[in-house]
Amino acid sequence: MDFKLTHARDYINDWVYKNTFGKITGIIADSIPADTNAIITSALYFRGFWEIPFIQSATIIDNFYPDGLHEPPIKIKMMATAGAYPYYFSPEYDCKIIGLPYVNNFTSMYIIQPSNSSRNVLRRLLKTLSAEKIEDMISKMIYQNAIFALPKMHFSQDINMKHVLRALGLRDILASGERFSAADLSDLNERTWPRG
Numbered sequence: 330m331d332f333k334l335t336h337a338r339d340y341i342n343d344w345v346y347k348n349t350f351g352k353i354t355g356i357i358a359d360s361i362p363a364d365t366n367a368i369i370t371s372a373l374y375f376r377g378f379w380e381i382p383f384i385q386s387a388t389i390i391d392n393f394y395p396d397g398l399h400e401p402p403i404k405i406k407m408m409a410t411a412g413a414y415p416y417y418f419s420p421e422y423d424c425k426i427i428g429l430p431y432v433n434n435f436t437s438m439y440i441i442q443p444s445n446s447s448r449n450v451l452r453r454l455l456k457t458l459s460a461e462k463i464e465d466m467i468s469k470m471i472y473q474n475a476i477f478a479l480p481k482m483h484f485s486q487d488i489n490m491k492h493v494l495r496a497l498g499l500r501d502i503l504a505s506g507e508r509f510s511a512a513d514l515s516d517l518n519e520r521t522w523p524r525g
Contacts, residue, residue, distance in 0.1 A: 332365040341370055349374040353485075369490065377431035381412040383479075393480055397447035406481040415470035424454055426466050427475065439467065440479070 330337055342355040352374050361368070387409035392402035415428035415437070424443040431437065441463070443454045 332361045332368070333363055337361055341368065345370065345372045348372060352376075377436065379410075380430040380432055380434065381410055381414075383408040383410045387478075388481065391478065394446075395448055397445065397450070400447070407478040408481050409476070409478040411476040412474070413472045414475050415467075416473040416475060417466050417470040419466050419469075422454060422457060422462070422466075426463075426470065427477070428467070428470060439463070441466075 330340065338357045338359075338361055341357055345353050345356045349372050353372050356370055356372055357368075388406055389409075390404050391407040393405040393407065394400065394402045415430075416425065418425045422443075424441055426439055426441045428437040428439050441454070441458075443450045
């Protein structure tokens with residue numbers, strides 16, 4: 330594709346829109362620089378169904394306390410459910426973790442909440458956690474009956490792959506003036522990828 334054409338960005342964004350069934354409306358926000366040789370794009374849309382669905386009639390506007398119970402709440406849509414869920418209270422990290430399995434237990438969403446939760450407390454907890462520590466908490470979970478409510482959510486994330494690819498040692502394809510076809514991508518085939 331000739332990236333100098335004005336419709337190049339729209340063509341890519343349209344592909345993403347169609348392939349995510351309208352869930353992701355665009356992946357490239359800015360105009361494409363004229364010296365661009367290649368664009369690598371990918372879109373992931375996860376559509377999972379809860380093993381125990383949230384109760385639609387129980388979704389209400391309620392108080393949510395992002396800065397703790399002693400600060401003013403915000404009004405937000407809260408969805409509620411009840412059932413037996415994997416749960417663990419971690420005295421080591423002073424937090425609780427609950428697992429929300431998707432249909433057939435193919436995967437789960439884990440929600441971690443520190444005691445006396447607020448944005449600052451959560452930031453401090455995030456700095457201490459690692460994949461290994463979270464996996465350790467998950468291994469200690471047992472099923473417990475629970476009734477709980479969560480804010481109705483939508484997650485989205487943009488990642489600048491330039492930094493990721495450089496960290497992987499792929500510098501040739503990012504060098505200004507280099508042709509993409511001349512890039513050495515052999516590291517990708519020989520690299521051992523860590524779990525995480």
